[in-house]
Amino acid sequence: MKILIIFLIIFLIILSFNFRNIKRIPKITYVRWLPKPRRGMTIPPFGIFVRKEVTEAWEEKHEDVHWAQYQKLGLFKFYFKYLYEFIKNGYFKNSFEIEARKKGGWKD
Ligand SMILES: [Zn+2]
DSSP states (O other), X not given: OHHHHHHHHHHHHHHHHHHHTTTSOOOEEEESOOSTTOSEEEETTTEEXXXXXXXXXXXXXXXXXXXXXXXXXXXXXXXXXXXXXXXXXXXXXXXXXXXXXXXXXXXX
16 A cells, blocks of 8 residues: 555656646657557657557657647646547547647558
């Protein structure tokens, strides 16, 4: 139980640190695994996560647009509105993804 509380405190410290730096350039981390069929994921305030094997430049541009959406809306509004749109319109038709495809790119 104690260890859980310690982890929670560390997590909150990291989170509060990231909150103050909303205008920062996102850190891109290359990962082995993401839930399929995701090639990349923007998880504010932590950064952008892209599959190791993905080399297309548009993928990072696409995620950069999501990061800009987060910077514009703030953490809670971003997640809340994204989730709302996701439930209402699904993945491809939600306005966050439409904007990211238009400005960033997407290869069909
Ligand atoms: Zn997207």
